[in-house]
Amino acid sequence: MITAVKINGTSLAVADYTITAGNLRLKPSNANALLTASGSKTVAIDATDYGTATVVQVINAGAPTANSTASISSALTLITTKTVTLTAKDQYNNLVAGYNFKYDATITDANATTDEKLCN
Numbered sequence: 001m002i003t004a005v006k007i008n009g010t011s012l013a014v015a016d017y018t019i020t021a022g023n024l025r026l027k028p029s030n031a032n033a034l035l036t037a038s039g040s041k042t043v044a045i046d047a048t049d050y051g052t053a054t055v056v057q058v059i060n061a062g063a064p065t066a067n068s069t070a071s072i073s074s075a076l077t078l079i080t081t082k083t084v085t086l087t088a089k090d091q092y093n094n095l096v097a098g099y100n101f102k103y104d105a106t107i108t109d110a111n112a113t114t115d116e117k118l119c120n
Contacts, residue, residue: 001047002045003046003048005017005024005045006046007035007041008034009042012032012035016034016035024043026043036092037094038061038092041056043055061097062090062091062094063090063096065091067089067090068087069086070084070085070101070103071085072084072085073085086101088101
């Protein structure tokens with residue numbers, strides 16, 4: 001009989017996992033930070049008459065969501081370069097590495113005193 005399931009030494013609540021024959025399924029949907037933060041985790045299972053079994057489980061970041069952000073270094077000005085920083089995050093705010101963004105920018109001339117001029 002399983003008496004405890006632990007992540008990095010901290011016991012999980014029964015709602016954080018399910019057990020079927022030969023399988024332990026971790027459930028991040030309960031928002032336990034131990035299961036939603038990406039990275040390598042040591043999973044330990046304590047069982048009566050079996051001692052403790054451990055395994056290292058890698059929890060990867062999920063797909064990017066609306067938690068992702070875009071920001072520009074400062075207001076746009078004539079003949080300058082600006083840096084746009086895009087950060088992809090999953091539903092639990094883990095950084096998603098290697099994500100390729102497609103970024104569209106719309107420039108609106110809302111100030112008649114700073115009209116652009118075509119230079120030849």
